[in-house]
Amino acid sequence: MRNNGRIVLAHGGGGRLSRELIQNVMLRYFGNPILSALQDSATFNLTGNRLAFTTDSYTVKPLFFPGGDIGKLAMAGTINDLAVVGAKPLYLTCGLIIEEGFELSQLERILGSMQETALKAGVEVVAGDTKVVEKKGADQIFINTAGIGIIEEGRCLSPAGVEVGDRVIINGGLGEHEAAVISQRDGFDFETELVSDCAPLNDLIQSVLSVSRRVKWMRDPTRGGLAASLNELVEEKPFGIRIEESCIPVKDAVKGICELLGFDPLNMANEGKVVLVVAAEDTDKVLEVMQNHPLGVDSSIIGEIIPEPEGRVVLKTEVGGHRIVDMLLGEMLPRIC
Amino acid sequence: MKFVDEFRSSIAARRLAGEIKSVAGGTEITFMEVCGGHTIAIFKYGLRDLLPSGIRLISGPGCPVCVTNTGFIDRAAALSRLGGVTIVTFGDMIRVPGSSSSLGAEKARGADVRVVYSAMEAVAIAGENPDRKIVFLGIGFETTAPTIAATILQAELSGLSNFFVLSALKTMPNALKALVDGGDVGIQGFICPGHVSAVTGPGIYRFLVEDYGIPCVISGFEPTDLLQTILLLARQVVTGTAAVENQYTRTVKPDGNPLARKMMNAVFEPCEMEWRGLGRIPGSGLKLRDEFVRFDAHQHFDVEIEPTRDNPGCICGDVMRGARTPLECKLFKSVCTPDNPAGACMVSEEGTCATYYKYA
Numbered sequence A: 001m002r003n004n005g006r007i008v009l010a011h012g013g014g015g016r017l018s019r020e021l022i023q024n025v026m027l028r029y030f031g032n033p034i035l036s037a038l039q040d041s042a043t044f045n046l047t048g049n050r051l052a053f054t055t056d057s058y059t060v061k062p063l064f065f066p067g068g069d070i071g072k073l074a075m076a077g078t079i080n081d082l083a084v085v086g087a088k089p090l091y092l093t094c095g096l097i098i099e100e101g102f103e104l105s106q107l108e109r110i111l112g113s114m115q116e117t118a119l120k121a122g123v124e125v126v127a128g129d130t131k132v133v134e135k136k137g138a139d140q141i142f143i144n145t146a147g148i149g150i151i152e153e154g155r156c157l158s159p160a161g162v163e164v165g166d167r168v169i170i171n172g173g174l175g176e177h178e179a180a181v182i183s184q185r186d187g188f189d190f191e192t193e194l195v196s197d198c199a200p201l202n203d204l205i206q207s208v209l210s211v212s213r214r215v216k217w218m219r220d221p222t223r224g225g226l227a228a229s230l231n232e233l234v235e236e237k238p239f240g241i242r243i244e245e246s247c248i249p250v251k252d253a254v255k256g257i258c259e260l261l262g263f264d265p266l267n268m269a270n271e272g273k274v275v276l277v278v279a280a281e282d283t284d285k286v287l288e289v290m291q292n293h294p295l296g297v298d299s300s301i302i303g304e305i306i307p308e309p310e311g312r313v314v315l316k317t318e319v320g321g322h323r324i325v326d327m328l329l330g331e332m333l334p335r336i337c
Numbered sequence B: 001m002k003f004v005d006e007f008r009s010s011i012a013a014r015r016l017a018g019e020i021k022s023v024a025g026g027t028e029i030t031f032m033e034v035c036g037g038h039t040i041a042i043f044k045y046g047l048r049d050l051l052p053s054g055i056r057l058i059s060g061p062g063c064p065v066c067v068t069n070t071g072f073i074d075r076a077a078a079l080s081r082l083g084g085v086t087i088v089t090f091g092d093m094i095r096v097p098g099s100s101s102s103l104g105a106e107k108a109r110g111a112d113v114r115v116v117y118s119a120m121e122a123v124a125i126a127g128e129n130p131d132r133k134i135v136f137l138g139i140g141f142e143t144t145a146p147t148i149a150a151t152i153l154q155a156e157l158s159g160l161s162n163f164f165v166l167s168a169l170k171t172m173p174n175a176l177k178a179l180v181d182g183g184d185v186g187i188q189g190f191i192c193p194g195h196v197s198a199v200t201g202p203g204i205y206r207f208l209v210e211d212y213g214i215p216c217v218i219s220g221f222e223p224t225d226l227l228q229t230i231l232l233l234a235r236q237v238v239t240g241t242a243a244v245e246n247q248y249t250r251t252v253k254p255d256g257n258p259l260a261r262k263m264m265n266a267v268f269e270p271c272e273m274e275w276r277g278l279g280r281i282p283g284s285g286l287k288l289r290d291e292f293v294r295f296d297a298h299q300h301f302d303v304e305i306e307p308t309r310d311n312p313g314c315i316c317g318d319v320m321r322g323a324r325t326p327l328e329c330k331l332f333k334s335v336c337t338p339d340n341p342a343g344a345c346m347v348s349e350e351g352t353c354a355t356y357y358k359y360a
Helices: A016-030 A070-083 A104-121 A176-183 A202-211 A225-234 A252-261 A280-291 B010-024 B036-044 B070-080 B091-095 B103-108 B119-128 B145-157 B172-182 B194-200 B202-212 B223-239 B258-267 B290-295 B316-321 B352-359
Strands: A050-058 A087-099 A124-133 A141-151 A167-170 A215-219 A240-244 A275-278 A300-306 A313-316 A322-325 B029-035 B055-062 B085-089 B112-115 B133-138 B163-167 B189-192 B216-218 B244-246 B268-275 B279-288
Touching: A016 A104, A016 A124, A050 A070, A070 A087, A070 A104, A070 A141, A070 A202, A087 A104, A087 A202, A104 A124, A104 A141, A167 A280, A176 A252, A202 A215, A202 A280, A215 A225, A225 A240, A225 A275, A225 A313, A225 A322, A275 A280, A280 A300, A322 B352, B010 B223, B029 B036, B029 B172, B029 B194, B029 B223, B036 B055, B036 B194, B036 B223, B036 B352, B055 B172, B055 B316, B070 B085, B070 B103, B070 B133, B070 B163, B085 B091, B085 B103, B085 B119, B091 B103, B091 B112, B103 B112, B119 B133, B119 B145, B119 B163, B133 B145, B145 B163, B145 B258, B145 B290, B163 B279, B163 B290, B172 B202, B172 B279, B189 B194, B189 B202, B189 B223, B194 B202, B194 B258, B202 B216, B202 B244, B216 B223, B258 B268, B279 B290, B316 B352
Parallel strands: A087 A124, A240 A313, B029 B055, B029 B189, B085 B112, B085 B133, B133 B163, B189 B216, B216 B244
Antiparallel strands: A050 A141, A087 A141, A167 A275, A167 A300, A215 A275, A240 A300, A313 A322, B268 B279
């Protein structure tokens, strides 16, 4: 390609360069019969009881981090949003907003990892759009993905089904994505083996749903972390949640970063975690299936639904005290001393 | 995690809690934890659940953001509005409300306000931006003062003429004295700040023991540290003794950190300082010495500051002295929340009001 291997405004202009970008680059990564028709809309048949439909935009900095990049994140994030409502993800769209001058090789690296993630999750990218904005009009690249999935007949996940005694389960350690990204930010030179947990969870979730019809609620605890997800569940509900600090998996490398910066793993973002509320009688088999899945080896029962205090999340601390776990307000800021 | 889990052992915690109970029994005792980091740890680990009901813990003036007075925020906001000035600060400061503005609000209006994790980053920013004047907000106690002194020494070494520090640095001893002289709080023992003591050494608390007969124990920040500290304090109270004890021996040495103090004293000298909640206290602040005056933002910039206005309902001052708790403030949780703070105690992670809001 011309242009010194960089994205120029004309790549988003709708003319020949746009066409070249789509045919020579996009289709190379996302080619499939639906997309390759290159119509104004993707057209396909869907059969199912109920559909799930979602969208999310991704703006991570740095674009490439240990364990993933913005492309993997954009696919996994939307796939996971579909999977946690009990849907089987099928088709995704990919909208790119690219800053003029962005290197084509970087774009291809991102598209490659989107392709790999899509393949792994068994989904297809069937529609897309590219806009190029002037230098400083965007920070390198922003990605939006929307996704559609089908929900199997008879499956109903709803907080209305949650009752006292249900167990809370998570598929592994907290905070790995946020800690991995922070460790790469300007101002830090952490030497760490940390990698982001960024991964599509649809296969893990399908395995769980195939053995239990008593999974009542699921959420992927991304920004705001486990604390935000659990608080959203209990808000204005006639029950609370008690979680036990000693049961919550957190890798030492994440703990280390939290100790240094004064962060709390409960508030940190995850991109490959799912928290489930499951009826007590199904807990063992759900846990077994999860622990046998590569993305759930460290799965653990971390708490249960309790009658009091209503609408609150309570943590039993390692030393045996109790405290309220609230949502984080605004951004986590490092403490001074 | 090694060197962390050991200090959070539930077995050790229960044993210490048992000992505290057998020493203190039902006696009513009031201790003050001076440092905001201790307040957080007490709530975060739910330590009050483990203590006998007679032991009351009150939070003191040891959160550097919280004790920063409104006038300082107003001055920083005014500086940020000057052309060519970049304000560099630790994170919490951007949300502290001034009289009519905050650094966050100025940033949203286009001012160049940057958050850093280390004071030394401010010097780097000055090096990279020779056409701008970089003002670092020097807040904190003896813990951060040496690192800020180091930035000035570094700026001098690098020949920077565009680096300035706006100092509101504070020192502990005279503030503690003012607190005790105030007399309305009834403190029977101090849980003394660990990181301040790591720099100063335990000597700075001797006057509390000798002149006022108040037990002092320097504490670490892990749950078993704090429980052991409370045990040591309770023993002193019950036996009627008063001494400075050091629970945090793995960090606080008998002579503190002489090198850090040397840097601090080379750059700064004591001055009168205004504390939110405690007022003006002689010899409780640090200002730049004459030989470093060219780095002093107070001297270099001539800006007009708006008349200081605090929210009249805010009782941050009393909270900071431990005279009242956030629960006694009528703004708490209604008007004043972490995303819309009326006073500084609600802003900082370490602020008493923010901690009560989050955990209590």
